[in-house]
Amino acid sequence: QSVLTQPPSESARPGQTVTISCFRSTSNIGGNYVYWYQQLPGTAPKLLIYGHDQRPSGVPDRFSGSKSGTSASLVISGVRSEDEADYYCAAWDDSLRAGVFGGGTKLTVL
Amino acid sequence: QAQLVESGGGVVQAGRSLRLSCAVSGFTFSEYAMHWVRQAPGKGLEWVTVISNDGGYKFYADSVKGRFTISRDNFRNTLYLHMSSLTAEDTATYYCARSKDGYNPKFLPHDWGLGTLVTVSS
Numbered sequence: 617q618s619v620l621t622q623p624p625s626e627s628a629r630p631g632q633t634v635t636i637s638c639f640r641s642t643s644n645i646g647g648n649y650v651y652w653y654q655q656l657p658g659t660a661p662k663l664l665i666y667g668h669d670q671r672p673s674g675v676p677d678r679f680s681g682s683k684s685g686t687s688a689s690l691v692i693s694g695v696r697s698e699d700e701a702d703y704y705c706a707a708w709d710d711s712l713r714a715g716v717f718g719g720g721t722k723l724t725v726l
Numbered sequence: 727q728a729q730l731v732e733s734g735g736g737v738v739q740a741g742r743s744l745r746l747s748c749a750v751s752g753f754t755f756s757e758y759a760m761h762w763v764r765q766a767p768g769k770g771l772e773w774v775t776v777i778s779n780d781g782g783y784k785f786y787a788d789s790v791k792g793r794f795t796i797s798r799d800n801f802r803n804t805l806y807l808h809m810s811s812l813t814a815e816d817t818a819t820y821y822c823a824r825s826k827d828g829y830n831p832k833f834l835p836h837d838w839g840l841g842t843l844v845t846v847s848s
Contacts, residue, residue, distance in 0.1 A: 651834045660838045708832035715773030
């Protein structure tokens with residue numbers, strides 16, 4: 617079981633807003649940055665959010681990230697059909713001295 | 727534009743070894759820490775290992791510690807992953823990925839390669 621827990625699935629209709637949560641089960645992540653990745657079917661992961669809430673160039677501002685206490689969230693505003701993908705949160709674990717990924721959330725656009 | 731191209735995957739018998747390579751271009755390789763991340767078929771992402779820009783530190787996931795070794799050749803702009811004592815649980819697509827930083831391991835991957843598939847047969 618990962619130290620980062622995500623819901624296995626979420627769904628939304630086009631145009632809606634969806635929030636994907638990432639819960640930290642231990643304190644070992646602490647203040648370390650949370651990252652969010654998008655993986656479209658059959659492709660390599662792509663960085664969506666780094667440093668809790670920073671977007672790399674080229675990532676639409678429909679995607680936003682936040683962190684509060686033991687949880688982090690990825691918010692997708694105005695969901696589009698092309699957003700149907702798997703989404704992963706990740707962070708560095710100071711105790712494990714290793715990177716850790718959440719189990720992933722499959723987003724279905726209805 | 728950073729480019730990362732993995733190679734060396736294939737089918738290998740359980741208990742044997744395999745070395746993966748990741749050739750990079752489009753950025754100054756020696757300035758960035760590098761990661762390997764893997765994904766078993768139909769499963770989620772699993773962080774494997776990281777190496778600092780100068781090779782001064784290396785960290786590993788518990789699942790591969792003592793069996794996998796990460797290394798780099800900053801003259802050849804190439805990252806390596808030497809995997810030994812392979813088991814079926816190591817079957818996965820292995821991704822090479824660049825960090826945003828040179829030395830801090832807490833900075834996770836920014837740019838990713840397309841991956842190379844390793845299949846361990848029993």
